[in-house]
Amino acid sequence: MKLKKRKLLGGFNRFRLMLTLGLAVLLPAAALIYVNYSQLRAIERDKGIEAIFNREFQEVLAFTEKKINKKAYTMTEEARDLFPSPDTDTQEKEKKLDLILAQRPWLSHAFLYDEKGFVFRSQPGLMSDKYFREEHDHMTESYRLWFAKEGKTQAEMIHRRSKGISFSGGRVKRESGDSYMAGAMFVLPQTSSNKVALGGVTYEGCSLKGILFQGILDEMVSQKSTDQGGNRLAMMIYHMETGGEMKPLAVSAGWGEGKPEVSRKFDDVFVGLTLGIKFQGTSVAALGQNWVRRSFLILACLSLVIVGGLVLTKHIVSKEMALARLKSDFVSNVSHELRTPLALIRLYAETLELGRITTSDKKQEYYRIIRKESERLTALINNILDFSRIEAGHKEYEFRQTDIGDLVRNTLDSYRYQIEQQGFAFEESIDPDLPPVRVDREAIARALVNLVNNALKYSADEKFLGVKLYRANGAVKLEVIDHGIGITRREQSKIFEKFYRTGDPLVHNTKGSGLGLSLVRHITQAHGGEIAVESTPGKGSKFVLSLPLTGKPSVSEARA
Numbered sequence: 001m002k003l004k005k006r007k008l009l010g011g012f013n014r015f016r017l018m019l020t021l022g023l024a025v026l027l028p029a030a031a032l033i034y035v036n037y038s039q040l041r042a043i044e045r046d047k048g049i050e051a052i053f054n055r056e057f058q059e060v061l062a063f064t065e066k067k068i069n070k071k072a073y074t075m076t077e078e079a080r081d082l083f084p085s086p087d088t089d090t091q092e093k094e095k096k097l098d099l100i101l102a103q104r105p106w107l108s109h110a111f112l113y114d115e116k117g118f119v120f121r122s123q124p125g126l127m128s129d130k131y132f133r134e135e136h137d138h139m140t141e142s143y144r145l146w147f148a149k150e151g152k153t154q155a156e157m158i159h160r161r162s163k164g165i166s167f168s169g170g171r172v173k174r175e176s177g178d179s180y181m182a183g184a185m186f187v188l189p190q191t192s193s194n195k196v197a198l199g200g201v202t203y204e205g206c207s208l209k210g211i212l213f214q215g216i217l218d219e220m221v222s223q224k225s226t227d228q229g230g231n232r233l234a235m236m237i238y239h240m241e242t243g244g245e246m247k248p249l250a251v252s253a254g255w256g257e258g259k260p261e262v263s264r265k266f267d268d269v270f271v272g273l274t275l276g277i278k279f280q281g282t283s284v285a286a287l288g289q290n291w292v293r294r295s296f297l298i299l300a301c302l303s304l305v306i307v308g309g310l311v312l313t314k315h316i317v318s319k320e321m322a323l324a325r326l327k328s329d330f331v332s333n334v335s336h337e338l339r340t341p342l343a344l345i346r347l348y349a350e351t352l353e354l355g356r357i358t359t360s361d362k363k364q365e366y367y368r369i370i371r372k373e374s375e376r377l378t379a380l381i382n383n384i385l386d387f388s389r390i391e392a393g394h395k396e397y398e399f400r401q402t403d404i405g406d407l408v409r410n411t412l413d414s415y416r417y418q419i420e421q422q423g424f425a426f427e428e429s430i431d432p433d434l435p436p437v438r439v440d441r442e443a444i445a446r447a448l449v450n451l452v453n454n455a456l457k458y459s460a461d462e463k464f465l466g467v468k469l470y471r472a473n474g475a476v477k478l479e480v481i482d483h484g485i486g487i488t489r490r491e492q493s494k495i496f497e498k499f500y501r502t503g504d505p506l507v508h509n510t511k512g513s514g515l516g517l518s519l520v521r522h523i524t525q526a527h528g529g530e531i532a533v534e535s536t537p538g539k540g541s542k543f544v545l546s547l548p549l550t551g552k553p554s555v556s557e558a559r560a
Ligand code: ADP
Pocket: 450, 454, 455, 458, 482, 484, 485, 486, 487, 495, 500, 501, 502, 503, 507, 511, 512, 513, 514, 515, 516, 517, 518, 541
């Protein structure tokens, strides 16, 4: 009935523990894992990482274009400043334009239009190219006509533009293939808006690389790569050939193969050219996938840690609960164990006091019972005291050279009568040639008494007790053998823990505190030795206590 109630209570506590763990830890942890998981899935589905990279790429491209534009404006302004005044005569103008072209080999044409006429000069070095010559002739003619017609309106329009410069650009033909040319037209500074004076230069595509593009691309790549989590960038400026093929004008180092991840068309200065960007040796998609994979992996590891933590917590709490249960068992066992001998002592003492016992044999028997019960009480109280000292870390041992054979024999002597009285066959074998051993006599005697008591307590049908003391492998071995109920393999490792008692019904019906073997183990370890058990359920047990012959005991104070 009592057992059932306790089991019920234990079950309830367990349920409460599971509920607390579930509500306070498991649910929030599972929710957190789930939320993270679905967020990652959403990022993976919507290609969130790719979008972030693309946005950053767009920013880098916009910044690069701005930088290139700024430099193009400066270069054009520098060329404009060298332009001749509209008042000079045509010859002088031609000379000055030729000088500008000579000093700036990257310019292909330079021209000037004012009310006095139109001067158009081209880079002499390029005149060997058939297409360039044709371009020169064509531009000279068409510009002359066009300026004559549109010059004034054009000048007004350009005047309103930022810095008074207007850029244009497009594909041109050269003997080497398709090329690109950018043109800049400007209002000459010396004139007021009502006097038309326009100047212009054109930039030869292949020269732009060296004077402008390459430097800025390289600078941007090395500057911005550090912002991209260590992934190096590569950039390119290209234009489209007639067949729709990409023709690079400038490429930063490490571009390798492939198309740009993100591109941006120049829309102010180098119209017709495009800026492209990508990662060196990898792609945005691959990086995105890697990131998602890594995040999933981290989430999986964290989830494992959480689950591991939960399992560990449950394990520890269950262990603590089991220990608490053992402790409460211990209290009731000990009270029971104290009450029985005390009741017997009182009963026999009262009977003797009343003087009703006349025969001396009977009296002797009563005295013996009183002595035996008080010895049992003393042993129990000693065990409890020792245990509490060990728990508090105060237990001290007094090691002295001892004839261990004598010690074992004397200890057994005070039990011999009881052993035989209980109908036990007793076999004692003590090696006579044992060397003296440094031990705490009282402690070793207590260990032996505990082992012998257990052998007596846990023997049912076949009552046999054997005690052997011999020397083997540099140690003195003390064996206590019984043919009793035995211990299952699973429980053999637990019986040395404090309060532990096996589940055998005989153990339940036998008084005990569950402290004896934990004391034996503590005592043995304090002597630098070890305790082992060999047992077969239903056949009996053998406890072997080994004390090393050489060397000093390793600890004089150790916790059980
Ligand atoms: P107890 O006060 O219960 O005897 P012990 O620490 O001495 O405490 O023993 C712990 C448990 O080990 C016992 O409750 C019993 O279940 C088991 N045990 C100890 N010695 C024997 C033995 N010789 N035979 C069978 N079981 C034993």
